[in-house]
Amino acid sequence: MASSRSADLPDLTGRTYVxxxxxxxxxxxxxxxxxVAGGHVVLAVRDLSRGEEAATRIEGSTEVRELDLADLASVRRFAETWDGDITALVNNAGIMMVAQGRTADGFERQFGTNHLGHFALTNLLxxxxxxxxxxxxSGLHNGPQLDFDDLDSERKYNPTRAYQRSKLANLLFTRELQARLASSGSGVVAHACHPGYSATNLQSHHANPVMNKLMWVGNKVLATSAEFGSRPTVHAVLADLPPDSYIGPSGFQGMRGEPGPNKRSPAARDDAAARRLWEVSQERTGVAFPL
Ligand SMILES: NC(=O)c1ccc[n+]([C@@H]2O[C@H](COP(=O)([O-])OP(=O)(O)OC[C@H]3O[C@@H](n4cnc5c(N)ncnc54)[C@H](OP(=O)(O)O)[C@@H]3O)[C@@H](O)[C@H]2O)c1
Known part of the structure; x- marks a missing residue:
């Protein structure tokens, strides 16, 4: 694949992306x-009207389906009503540094949405x-370890830490998923990616309103566009890569440049933590590896 810009993508006719x-x-x-490259794309969204509106701005074959990752019943409904092949599942949805809260199933909101919802969705699909x-x-995965004694941040909630841990969980999930796929003999592969820092709606829901103002300034001054931020995702979806690749902008601090392999933190390379997270996630969601 030459690059992850629209004009350079291969013909994706006949492929389906969720x-x-x-x-x-x-x-x-x-x-x-x-x-635009010819794939059929399923927009899996929690608000159908926002999804329908987005679909009107996309040229090509799309379909909008309801999925609330903060509600396992919704995740199960999505999977139960699915029929047909999926070329690639893109676990993209996320919330960042929001006020303390719980998902419908009682999980801390960021861990529940960003990790557990995607864990259940992936295994069901x-x-x-x-x-x-x-x-x-996210590059912000770098910093903390997971606290297995307090995955729901009940002892102390710090919105930044909770986000960082949920993004670390995304990487540990990818690692263990890849290990399980390989040992089951499946040809499906698991990759992770991050966009660097792109101005999106993500930065406007911080628990502290002052931080929202600061991030608004950061978005104007430092951030790349969402289009730029999507390049590592598209690269991870389409390029021929070693299993469990972690793709991000390859230039300045993982923030600029063409998509390429990025370094992950030591905590994100911890196989024992990845296995333990998998077991705990399986227990909490009631969803197991199906292959
Ligand atoms: N932007 C950055 O600089 C940056 C950096 C590192 C990593 N990331 C990661 O990139 C991903 C995409 O974020 P973004 O920057 O594009 O932010 P965004 O514009 O806020 O998009 C986030 C998407 O996730 C959806 N979402 C939130 N909660 C959901 C739920 N419970 N169920 C289903 N969908 C839900 C949102 O839906 P609504 O529109 O209905 O809220 C929205 O469509 C996230 O995983 C984020 O952690 C972003």
């Missing part, structure tokens, strides 16, 4: 590129997936 959170930001831009699973993490 993109979570595709009504906005990076997910929207990735969905748009995949559809896996029998239909033919090529790969791409999960969008």
């Amino acid at each position: 993109v979570t959170g595709a009504n906005s930001g990076i997910g929207f831009e990735a969905a748009r590129k995949l559809a 896996l029998p239909a997936i033919t090529d790969r699973v791409v999960t969008v993490s």
